[in-house]
Amino acid sequence: MAYDGLIQQLIDELGRLPGIGPKSAQRIAFHIVQDPHYDPKPLGDILDRIRDVVRFCTICGNVTEQETCAICRDPRRDHRTICVVEEPKDVAAIERTREYRGLYHVLGGALSPINGIGPEQLHIPALLKRLSDPNVTEIIIATDPNVEGEATATYLSRQLSVYDLTVTRLASGLPVGGDLEYADEVTLGRAFQGRRNLGT
Amino acid sequence: MAYDGLIQQLIDELGRLPGIGPKSAQRIAFHIVQDPHYDPKPLGDILDRIRDVVRFCTICGNVTEQETCAICRDPRRDHRTICVVEEPKDVAAIERTREYRGLYHVLGGALSPINGIGPEQLHIPALLKRLSDPNVTEIIIATDPNVEGEATATYLSRQLSVYDLTVTRLASGLPVGGDLEYADEVTLGRAFQGRRNLGT
Numbered sequence: 001m002a003y004d005g006l007i008q009q010l011i012d013e014l015g016r017l018p019g020i021g022p023k024s025a026q027r028i029a030f031h032i033v034q035d036p037h038y039d040p041k042p043l044g045d046i047l048d049r050i051r052d053v054v055r056f057c058t059i060c061g062n063v064t065e066q067e068t069c070a071i072c073r074d075p076r077r078d079h080r081t082i083c084v085v086e087e088p089k090d091v092a093a094i095e096r097t098r099e100y101r102g103l104y105h106v107l108g109g110a111l112s113p114i115n116g117i118g119p120e121q122l123h124i125p126a127l128l129k130r131l132s133d134p135n136v137t138e139i140i141i142a143t144d145p146n147v148e149g150e151a152t153a154t155y156l157s158r159q160l161s162v163y164d165l166t167v168t169r170l171a172s173g174l175p176v177g178g179d180l181e182y183a184d185e186v187t188l189g190r191a192f193q194g195r196r197n198l199g200t
Numbered sequence: 201m202a203y204d205g206l207i208q209q210l211i212d213e214l215g216r217l218p219g220i221g222p223k224s225a226q227r228i229a230f231h232i233v234q235d236p237h238y239d240p241k242p243l244g245d246i247l248d249r250i251r252d253v254v255r256f257c258t259i260c261g262n263v264t265e266q267e268t269c270a271i272c273r274d275p276r277r278d279h280r281t282i283c284v285v286e287e288p289k290d291v292a293a294i295e296r297t298r299e300y301r302g303l304y305h306v307l308g309g310a311l312s313p314i315n316g317i318g319p320e321q322l323h324i325p326a327l328l329k330r331l332s333d334p335n336v337t338e339i340i341i342a343t344d345p346n347v348e349g350e351a352t353a354t355y356l357s358r359q360l361s362v363y364d365l366t367v368t369r370l371a372s373g374l375p376v377g378g379d380l381e382y383a384d385e386v387t388l389g390r391a392f393q394g395r396r397n398l399g400t
Contacts, residue, residue: 003263003288003292004263004264004265004266004269004270005253005265006246006249006250006253006254006265007250007254007263009242009246010243010246010247010250013242013243013246014243016238016243017228017231017232018227018228018231019224019227019228020220020228024219026289026292027218027219027289028217028218028219028220030287030288030289031217031218032217032247032250033250033251033254033263038216039251040247040248040250040251041247041248041251042209042213043210043213043214043216043244043247044243044244044245044246044247044248045244045248046206046209046210046213046244047210047232047240047241047243047244047247048240048241048244048245048248049206050206050207050210050232050233050240051233051239051240051241053205053206054206054207054233063203063204063207063233064204065204065205065206066204069204070204087230088203088230089226089227089230092203092226
């Protein structure tokens with residue numbers, strides 16, 4: 001035996017979540033069962049409903065509980081710019097910067113032939129369809145700065161070259177607050193390539 | 201905004217679990233929402249029911265779904281020996297060794313004055329009550345080999361000295377498969393103190 005009945009089922013189900021190993025699952029399960037300050041029902045209720053409630057915006061692919069997401073519906077956002085990201089969590093990360101006031105397009109991943117993800121598996125047709133709106137003037141490609149994200153950016157920039165649009169890519173360079181000495185060579189090389197004129 | 205409605209609630213609730221930070225909570229939440237192979241309803245259902253179903257054995261304090269746990273009910277176990285542990289997960293750890301066939305007593309923690317845990321907060325009276333059973337001949341103290349666990353072991357051994365019982369403590373020493381060079385001084389010192397005669 002490991003444990004009687006339901007607590008073992010709880011450990012098993014927690015262990016199916018990403019990043020939770022057997023020891024963490026056990027620790028979390030006992031917290032759920034034993035901690036007098038913890039009520040597991042709200043989480044249970046959310047898990048029961050989440051798949052029925054959460055949908056993906058029919059315009060941009062971001063998570064929402066309605067037909068379209070709050071950003072696509074917001075008339076105060078700049079509808080001329082579309083920032084292309086891999087995942088909904090990238091939208092949240094960019095929103096936290098408060099630097100960007102345009103729209104988004106969530107691809108649902110990045111090109112990765114080794115994992116069987118080609119252009120057909122990403123929401124690229126929906127993006128191209130949005131470009132028929134003559135208001136759109138700039139596409140900012142904000143895929144991750146890794147192999148898959150760069151490949152996706154290259155692929156997209158080629159697809160978008162036939163449109164009369166400004167296509168940009170987020171800058172690569174040294175992270176703010178970082179230490180030049182510890183930057184990897186590729187990042188440091190990009191920082192040189194992308195150096196800015198300070199003007200005088 | 202971070203996210204619309206329920207997904208933010210899901211992230212918040214996941215973040216309340218021990219060892220899950222905001223980034224992990226977000227990652228797990230999107231796995232729950234997006235992964236086509238994952239069904240969140242079983243976990244939701246378990247969380248809704250767990251507090252009503254899981255109880256603590258009225259004899260030993262281990263987790264169970266009945267009045268008493270499977271170990272206390274098992275007539276094939278050796279009812280003469282009680283192994284005293286801090287938590288139900290220690291019972292599971294000892295059971296995995298398949299070395300021990302006696303009973304358990306779960307204290308529900310260890311003495312820790314700094315956290316306000318004194319003898320009254322632990323299931324010590326229930327343990328002493330079990331000693332009125334004349335069949336019991338040995339108490340094995342298997343609290344953790346750290347400051348709190350050692351203090352608890354010392355306290356218990358003093359409490360138990362008035363009974364006509366063998367009171368033992370799990371051996372401290374080098375972990376099997378470990379490297380002598382990397383053992384800390386206290387552990388290595390204990391390994392010397394507890395050295396065994398190999399006989400000839």
